[in-house]
Amino acid sequence: MDVASIASAYQGLKVAKDLLGAVFDAKVDAEAKPKVLEAMQKLGDAQDALFALREELFSLQEANNTLRQEVADSKFWQNKADQYELTKTAGEAVVYKFKGQPEHFACPSCFNTKAIHILQTNRTLSGKYRCTGCESEFPVEPQKKADPIRVDRGGTWP
Ligand SMILES: [Zn+2]
Known part of the structure; x- marks a missing residue:
């Protein structure tokens, strides 16, 4: 009825x-x-x-x-969500990895609130990536060693 x-x-x-x-x-x-x-x-x-x-x-x-x-x-x-899988990166961060291309990672905290935020590299030696949604940082890449030539140069010019 x-x-x-x-x-x-x-x-x-x-x-x-x-x-x-x-x-x-x-x-x-x-x-x-x-x-x-x-x-x-x-x-x-x-x-x-x-x-x-x-x-x-x-x-x-x-x-x-x-x-x-x-x-x-x-x-x-x-x-x-099915396009991502949980993974542990070379820097030991546990994040979501996109299964397709281009390769990228998504923030696991935001993922749990049904939002996908792609992690962006900080371009620092720490290898950390940052979430543009919640500002969390993740060690996606392993920590890099500082270039010894630059460090040894000090304040003197050649
Ligand atoms: Zn986030």
């Missing part, structure tokens, strides 16, 4: 009730009056029940729409 059929059933009951009301107001013998009144009362109860049913149907449809949207969102995320 949908909203339209509930509405038409409600309308049908209203018409029947009005007809009975007209019968009641016309010349009806005393014996018939209580029966007409009882019938009108029952029609009124049926109207109330239909009204409540319509309200319930509305809220169920709303809940259904919300759930459909959630399922769609969930599938969308799952498709994205």
